[in-house]
Amino acid sequence: MGGKVSCTLGEVKNRADFVLYWGGNPAECHPRHFTKYALMPKGRFVPRGRKDRTMVLVDIRETKSVKAADIFLQIRPGKDFEALSILRALVKGQHVDEKQVAETGLTLEQLTDLVDRMKRAKFGVMFFGMGLSMTRGKHMNSASILTLAAELNAYTKFVAMPMRGHGNVTGADVVMRWTTGYPFGVNFSRGYPRYNPGEFSTVDLLVRGDVDAALILGADPGATMPQPAIDHLARIPTVVLDPKVTHTSRLARVHITTAVTGISAPGTGYRMDEIPLPLRPALRSPYPTDEDVVRRIHQAVAEKPDWMAAGGQTTTTQI
Amino acid sequence: MPAQRFLLNPARTSKQGQQINVGKDNAEYEAIVNTLTMHADDMQSLGVSKGDSVCVRTEHGEATFQVEEGKVPPGMLFVPYGPPTCRLMGGGTDGTGMPTSKGWEVEVEPVQIAAK
Numbered sequence: 360m361g362g363k364v365s366c367t368l369g370e371v372k373n374r375a376d377f378v379l380y381w382g383g384n385p386a387e388c389h390p391r392h393f394t395k396y397a398l399m400p401k402g403r404f405v406p407r408g409r410k411d412r413t414m415v416l417v418d419i420r421e422t423k424s425v426k427a428a429d430i431f432l433q434i435r436p437g438k439d440f441e442a443l444s445i446l447r448a449l450v451k452g453q454h455v456d457e458k459q460v461a462e463t464g465l466t467l468e469q470l471t472d473l474v475d476r477m478k479r480a481k482f483g484v485m486f487f488g489m490g491l492s493m494t495r496g497k498h499m500n501s502a503s504i505l506t507l508a509a510e511l512n513a514y515t516k517f518v519a520m521p522m523r524g525h526g527n528v529t530g531a532d533v534v535m536r537w538t539t540g541y542p543f544g545v546n547f548s549r550g551y552p553r554y555n556p557g558e559f560s561t562v563d564l565l566v567r568g569d570v571d572a573a574l575i576l577g578a579d580p581g582a583t584m585p586q587p588a589i590d591h592l593a594r595i596p597t598v599v600l601d602p603k604v605t606h607t608s609r610l611a612r613v614h615i616t617t618a619v620t621g622i623s624a625p626g627t628g629y630r631m632d633e634i635p636l637p638l639r640p641a642l643r644s645p646y647p648t649d650e651d652v653v654r655r656i657h658q659a660v661a662e663k664p665d666w667m668a669a670g671g672q673t674t675t676t677q678i
Numbered sequence: 679m680p681a682q683r684f685l686l687n688p689a690r691t692s693k694q695g696q697q698i699n700v701g702k703d704n705a706e707y708e709a710i711v712n713t714l715t716m717h718a719d720d721m722q723s724l725g726v727s728k729g730d731s732v733c734v735r736t737e738h739g740e741a742t743f744q745v746e747e748g749k750v751p752p753g754m755l756f757v758p759y760g761p762p763t764c765r766l767m768g769g770g771t772d773g774t775g776m777p778t779s780k781g782w783e784v785e786v787e788p789v790q791i792a793a794k
Contacts, residue, residue: 384690386692387691387695388690388695390692419687419751420749420751420754420756421749423692433751436685437781489689489779489780490687490780493780494780494781495781497772497776497778498774525695525698543775556771556774556775557771557772557774560771560776561775562771562775562776562777563771566770579702581761582759582760582761582764583764585767586764586767588769589764603701604702604703605703609703
């Protein structure tokens with residue numbers, strides 16, 4: 360495991376002459392990515408913009424992003440980890456059996472050519488999407504592409520970056536990281552943060568029925584999570600802060616309408632390269648901001664008597 | 679027509695992304711998340727045409743979608759994420775915190791057959 364070798368999108372814009380997208384469809388899901396950062400812009404070390412860059416797309420189907428690619432590699436579903444492992448072997452000059460390559464849906468010639476191009480690049484970047492991180496293998500697929508990027512640095516400069524989702528998902532991870540040391544799945548019930556995905560992560564807590572109340576902020580789990588998790592949200596007192604009516608607000612006991620961050624409320628949004636960007640509202644809203652509501656809830660809770668001092672049970676004593 | 683097995687890949691689309699900013703509480707959003715794209719040969723093999731309903735089943739649940747033809751590989755289905763795909767998703771996360779949300783093996787049959 361090599362950790363995450365990354366950079367800012369500004370560096371991609373100014374330096375990247377090799378751009379690879381794996382399991383992502385930016386033409387549909389990140390429509391400004393090509394034009395603003397990764398492909399079209401002229402940069403300091405890529406003065407001719409698109410003409411100075413090679414773009415490779417790896418996916419299980421021909422998406423709209425194929426039109427923008429120089430090379431399209433159609434991989435067999437669920438074979439990402441195998442293909443990445445083969446690429447790592449080829450990068451190190453190890454022998455790879457053609458039969459092993461065939462099960463990925465690609466040829467040894469295609470992968471050898473890809474490795475040659477990667478090594479010849481002056482600055483390579485690999486962006487990966489949910490087609491890699493949400494299929495069989497999940498975090499091991501992500502670890503594999505991050506390790507490939509790290510290992511390519513023995514030959515040239517290479518980085519990897521996840522194509523993060525809409526809203527401020529990167530911001531949630533980054534703030535949790537610098538406040539607790541962990542990106543998600545953090546349990547505060549003992550008074551200090553503990554991290555264990557699969558035990559303290561939201562879906563697992565809801566599916567097991569471990570929580571007896573929920574505050575949903577800037578998300579719509581009612582339209583994204585597995586049905587058993589949604590069913591539990593409907594059973595317990597769920598409070599939703601959202602500018603719009605959503606599937607979650609419909610099942611919640613309380614829905615507080617809030618202003619839209621970035622449109623009618625200020626705030627900070629984190630770009631997918633983890634750069635914080637201040638958001639200035641263009642319009643006024645009659646509704647409070649998420650921050651106002653959370654502060655008022657926090658204040659009201661703080662005014663209540665200390666339940667632990669009054670003999671309340673902690674999680675430890677319950678066990 | 680007996681049920682056939684496919685590989686279902688929920689995904690995001692630009693149209694869905696735009697509609698989310700308009701709102702989810704309307705017929706347009708419902709139509710987007712209930713439309714399943716499949717290969718023309720697969721539609722013929724199932725005996726369905728554009729706009730017909732199919733029932734999709736996993737080991738965790740089932741949902742009904744309207745089909746449309748698209749440029750997708752044979753044997754694979756694509757649909758935007760939404761409440762119907764939630765009903766097909768299992769609650770297990772394999773210790774990662776994230777449920778498997780792509781590459782499900784599903785069983786598909788036309789609704790009129792399923793109802794009999």
